[in-house]
Amino acid sequence: MKKPDGKVVLLGDMSVGKTSLLHRYMERRFQDTVSTVGGAFYLKQWGPYNISIWDTAGREQFHGLGSMYCRGAAAVILTYDVNSLQSLTELEDRFLALTDTASADCIFAIVGNKVDLTDDCALSPETEDENRPEKSLASCGSIKVRKQVRAEDAIALYKKILKYKMLDEKDVPAAEKMCFETSAKTGYKVDYLFETVFEMVVPIIVRQKAEGSPQTVDITDYKPAKRTKSGCCA
Numbered sequence: 001m002k003k004p005d006g007k008v009v010l011l012g013d014m015s016v017g018k019t020s021l022l023h024r025y026m027e028r029r030f031q032d033t034v035s036t037v038g039g040a041f042y043l044k045q046w047g048p049y050n051i052s053i054w055d056t057a058g059r060e061q062f063h064g065l066g067s068m069y070c071r072g073a074a075a076v077i078l079t080y081d082v083n084s085l086q087s088l089t090e091l092e093d094r095f096l097a098l099t100d101t102a103s104a105d106c107i108f109a110i111v112g113n114k115v116d117l118t119d120d121c122a123l124s125p126e127t128e129d130e131n132r133p134e135k136s137l138a139s140c141g142s143i144k145v146r147k148q149v150r151a152e153d154a155i156a157l158y159k160k161i162l163k164y165k166m167l168d169e170k171d172v173p174a175a176e177k178m179c180f181e182t183s184a185k186t187g188y189k190v191d192y193l194f195e196t197v198f199e200m201v202v203p204i205i206v207r208q209k210a211e212g213s214p215q216t217v218d219i220t221d222y223k224p225a226k227r228t229k230s231g232c233c234a
């Protein structure tokens with residue numbers, strides 16, 4: 001198997017569509033999924049580089065694995081469901097700390113998935129994936145609901161992440177560029193998301209290669225996190 005040159009990790013609550021987004025991008029289709037156990041990865045050839053894209057489990061019981069998967073990551077894709085404000089809140093409360101092990105210059109993307117279920121009419125069909133079988137968002141046929149998470153909420157989270165990482169807004173890509181809305185079901189903006197991230201990780205990969213940073217995941221590092229009741233100070 002080819003050795004990966006750089007790593008991109010998808011994080012987010014269960015059922016937000018991480019696995020479906022990866023299937024859509026890598027296999028060009030939307031298919032039934034089962035809730036991910038542990039993690040899995042795909043290798044994507046991007047120019048001269050092999051990028052590993054890690055799909056992680058959103059279920060609470062696998063939470064401790066997240067920081068292991070993030071070790072040395074060049075990019076983290078924080079995924080939520082546009083119909084669940086809770087799934088956005090969880091990114092800050094539960095997942096952000098897992099990225100402490102990522103590369104110091106790690107890129108962050110925030111992705112609101114399942115826009116096909118909303119009544120948001122601002123989505124133009126020409127930006128959707130031409131290869132997908134369903135031709136437009138409107139053709140999904142299901143009853144649309146009002147989107148629960150606004151784009152501004154995701155932008156606010158991106159700014160909080162910069163604060164958490166002690167990064168200056170002028171040194172990193174603009175929030176508007178790094179907050180995406182997608183549909184794994186229709187393919188809407190899925191290629192755009194992954195390809196924007198890949199373009200941005202190339203300089204990080206070049207630097208990591210020059211420094212000889214490892215790109216594998218060592219599961220012997222994994223120690224299940226001892227969960228304490230909230231409010232307790234163990």
Ligand SMILES: Nc1nc2c(ncn2[C@@H]2O[C@H](COP(=O)(O)OP(=O)(O)OP(=O)(O)O)[C@@H](O)[C@H]2O)c(=O)[nH]1
Pocket residue numbers: 012013014015016017018019020021031032033034035036037056057058059113114115116117182183184185186
């Ligand atoms: N309508 C719609 N459903 C989606 C979309 N993406 C995923 N789903 C559905 O949402 C459910 C969960 O999708 P998964 O891709 O398994 O979610 P996940 O984030 O990988 O979940 P875990 O592996 O448990 O962390 C499945 O029933 C998918 O078919 C989408 O863009 N639109």
Ligand SMILES: [Mg+2]
Pocket residue numbers: 018019020033034035036055056057058
């Ligand atoms: Mg999954």
